[in-house]
Amino acid sequence: MFQVFIIQNTGQSLKIQVLPKSTEVKIACVLTSFYYLCTQFFNCIALMINITLPDNTVKQYKPGITALDIAREISEGLARNVLSAKVDDEVWDATRPIHKDARLKLLTWKDPEGKATMWHSSAHLMAEAVEQLYPGVKFGIGPDIENGFYYDIDTGDTVLTESDLADIEKRMNELAKEKQSFRREDISKNEALKYFSEKGDEYKLELINELNDGEITLYKSGTFTDLCRGPHIPDTGFIKAIKLLNIAGAYWRGDENRKQLTRIYGITFPKRAELDEYLQMLEEAKKRDHRKLGKELGLFTFSQRVGSGLPLWLPKGAQLRERLEQYLKKLQKEAGYEPVITPHIGNVNLYKTSGHYDKYGADSFRPITTPVQGEEFFLKPMNCPHHCEIFSSKPHSYKDLPIRYAEFGTVYRYEQSGELHGLTRVRGFTQDDAHIFCTPDQIKTEFKDVIKIIMRIFKALDFNDFTTQISLRDPGTPDKYIGSSENWDKAERAIIEVAEEEKLDVVVEQGEAAFYGPKMDFMVKDALGRKWQLGTIQVDYNLPERFDLHYIGADNEKHRPVMIHRAPFGSLERFVAVLIEHCAGDFPLWLAPDQAIILPISEKYQNYAEKVSKFLKNSDIRALIDDRNEKTGKKIRDAELNKIPYMLVVGEREEGEGTVSVRKRGAGDLGTFTLDKLADIIHQEEERLQGIS
Ligand SMILES: [Zn+2]
Numbered sequence: 001m002f003q004v005f006i007i008q009n010t011g012q013s014l015k016i017q018v019l020p021k022s023t024e025v026k027i028a029c030v031l032t033s034f035y036y037l038c039t040q041f042f043n044c045i046a047l048m049i050n051i052t053l054p055d056n057t058v059k060q061y062k063p064g065i066t067a068l069d070i071a072r073e074i075s076e077g078l079a080r081n082v083l084s085a086k087v088d089d090e091v092w093d094a095t096r097p098i099h100k101d102a103r104l105k106l107l108t109w110k111d112p113e114g115k116a117t118m119w120h121s122s123a124h125l126m127a128e129a130v131e132q133l134y135p136g137v138k139f140g141i142g143p144d145i146e147n148g149f150y151y152d153i154d155t156g157d158t159v160l161t162e163s164d165l166a167d168i169e170k171r172m173n174e175l176a177k178e179k180q181s182f183r184r185e186d187i188s189k190n191e192a193l194k195y196f197s198e199k200g201d202e203y204k205l206e207l208i209n210e211l212n213d214g215e216i217t218l219y220k221s222g223t224f225t226d227l228c229r230g231p232h233i234p235d236t237g238f239i240k241a242i243k244l245l246n247i248a249g250a251y252w253r254g255d256e257n258r259k260q261l262t263r264i265y266g267i268t269f270p271k272r273a274e275l276d277e278y279l280q281m282l283e284e285a286k287k288r289d290h291r292k293l294g295k296e297l298g299l300f301t302f303s304q305r306v307g308s309g310l311p312l313w314l315p316k317g318a319q320l321r322e323r324l325e326q327y328l329k330k331l332q333k334e335a336g337y338e339p340v341i342t343p344h345i346g347n348v349n350l351y352k353t354s355g356h357y358d359k360y361g362a363d364s365f366r367p368i369t370t371p372v373q374g375e376e377f378f379l380k381p382m383n384c385p386h387h388c389e390i391f392s393s394k395p396h397s398y399k400d401l402p403i404r405y406a407e408f409g410t411v412y413r414y415e416q417s418g419e420l421h422g423l424t425r426v427r428g429f430t431q432d433d434a435h436i437f438c439t440p441d442q443i444k445t446e447f448k449d450v451i452k453i454i455m456r457i458f459k460a461l462d463f464n465d466f467t468t469q470i471s472l473r474d475p476g477t478p479d480k481y482i483g484s485s486e487n488w489d490k491a492e493r494a495i496i497e498v499a500e501e502e503k504l505d506v507v508v509e510q511g512e513a514a515f516y517g518p519k520m521d522f523m524v525k526d527a528l529g530r531k532w533q534l535g536t537i538q539v540d541y542n543l544p545e546r547f548d549l550h551y552i553g554a555d556n557e558k559h560r561p562v563m564i565h566r567a568p569f570g571s572l573e574r575f576v577a578v579l580i581e582h583c584a585g586d587f588p589l590w591l592a593p594d595q596a597i598i599l600p601i602s603e604k605y606q607n608y609a610e611k612v613s614k615f616l617k618n619s620d621i622r623a624l625i626d627d628r629n630e631k632t633g634k635k636i637r638d639a640e641l642n643k644i645p646y647m648l649v650v651g652e653r654e655e656g657e658g659t660v661s662v663r664k665r666g667a668g669d670l671g672t673f674t675l676d677k678l679a680d681i682i683h684q685e686e687e688r689l690q691g692i693s
């Protein structure tokens with residue numbers, strides 16, 4: 001069968017000796033055993049992979065181990081909660097075999113990526129249910145979103161409405177109980193095209209055509225197969241509570257010229273109680289919806305005649321907004337800002353210089369042209385280019401810097417009508433904009449001062465729960481960024497140091513910076529736990545370059561200033577919307593449309609009530625009179641319901657003494673005060689809330 005040679009290396013020549021048959025068999029046995037031992041040895045030692053856990057402990061496993069196996073080894077309880085896993089920097093299925101050394105983090109419901117895995121998997125589950133209930137439907141995309149997931153579906157001739165959601169939910173619950181596993185399958189581009197052509201799903205075919213062969217995967221769960229790169233939860237049994245929230249129309253790929261698909265939104269949870277809590281929060285959010293409260297409180301309105309997405313501020317809303325502006329103007333004046341005012345339109349060349357033409361030119365409002373000269377103007381999408389021109393309107397010395405130009409500048413950007421939403425998504429809005437022109441060495445103090453302004457605003461408006469995100473360069477792609485590496489280092493270091501000194505709760509994101517500079521964003525959590533991005537401070541090396549801005553340095557040479565864009569509110573429209581929902585229309589005293597209500601105990605005291613009203617008006621206090629023929633108790637209850645902070649009861653004694661009896665909402669009787677004293681009390685409280693006193 002085979003012959004064995006012994007090869008001897010004698011130093012000078014190789015000596016080959018053929019062995020007798022019996023020896024051959026013996027050697028064959030020895031070799032087989034040796035081979036077996038070797039494989040065992042390599043399996044145990046040489047081919048083990050190192051898995052580094054978040055606490056830096058390193059464990060060795062056979063290649064092919066899964067995150068779920070590792071979780072099970074730690075505890076069965078943990079394994080029941082593992083939704084996916086971060087393997088190095090990618091989120092993977094917890095059931096996907098790991099074949100090489102890796103850092104591993106098990107992801108559960110507590111991790112945002114774990115939640116995202118559950119929600120995206122829920123989109124598959126919903127698609128499976130929809131496909132079973134309405135055979136022949138076709139699928140667009142089904143991603144996870146901030147709160148839940150959606151799937152865009154072409155339902156053909158069937159029209160799905162909200163009333164169908166209960167059936168889909170019911171089917172989803174049944175399928176979830178089946179604990180269907182999600183199976184990942186690599187597939188060639190041709191096979192993928194074949195599968196979806198046979199299925200007749202042109203949307204998936206379009207997506208596959210944009211993918212490269214070798215990077216296409218399918219996921220199968222139950223009867224549903226999807227083109228998907230994953231990851232997914234181990235099985236549908238992890239989904240314990242399901243709520244489909246609403247149905248909307250959505251153009252395929254967001255393109256108004258393409259087919260409108262049916263988008264179904266939903267959310268799922270690993271526990272029933274969490275869903276109940278979420279639904280309760282939604283109920284509360286509905287009550288606080290700024291569109292509803294804005295109407296009830298008479299703050300703003302929209303008119304189709306004026307145009308969608310263009311808010312009209314009513315007197316009470318305009319006054320409230322003005323108070324916000326006055327407050328910020330005061331803080332800015334203290335911090336050395338100078339006001340500027342710029343027009344609502346600008347020549348097209350201005351935006352070509354700034355680069356905004358590339359960004360907004362084709363996809364925003366069409367240009368405005370002049371009748372005779374044929375000049376082209378754009379509605380201002382950003383205030384920055386105008387401020388750059390103000391900076392370059394005269395020469396500057398290093399001694400002039402920093403220069404801080406502030407403007408409540410209204411800008412216009414086109415948004416699709418389907419994207420418009422109350423005051424949070426509009427087509428014309430006013431930014432509390434300012435641009436700081438400074439030297440690279442001044443970035444740190446400027447950031448510090450802007451942060452101080454933002455902190456005062458958050459405090460004055462009771463936004464106590466917020467986090468800060470710092471967006472830095474991707475160190476792997478330094479060529480992507482404009483500006484010298486040295487200046488970037490300096491700015492990034494300054495921002496991180498300031499955040500530490502100000503003791504901010506910071507998340508640092510590498511690679512999230514815009515190409516023109518690092519930035520800092522503030523994410524506020526409102527009273528319902530929803531997150532809003534308010535307030536940005538952005539370093540910019542690009543616009544000073546494009547506008548060729550310079551100052552004369554101490555060395556008598558020309559130098560480029562650094563530009564910092566900053567907007568503590570962001571836009572006044574969006575900020576007011578968030579504020580209304582945060583405080584449920586119960587504004588802090590200094591902002592409240594009505595700060596006091598005068599309650600005469602009978603008609604006899606109407607004249608005195610008017611006298612009090614006049615006095616308060618002259619003292620800059622907003623008050624009204626409840627002159628209804630009602631009992632004082634009822635008037636007080638109604639005033640409390642209307643969230644009016646101060647109730648001023650007037651009768652015979654008060655009129656005689658020239659006083660008012662003061663009740664404060666939520667605090668009860670404060671006693672009787674002269675009008676001067678009352679004005680002091682209110683003004684002091686306003687200043688305390690604004691952080692001024
Ligand atoms: Zn998927």
Ligand SMILES: [Zn+2]
Pocket residue numbers: 382383384433435565566
């Ligand atoms: Zn700007």
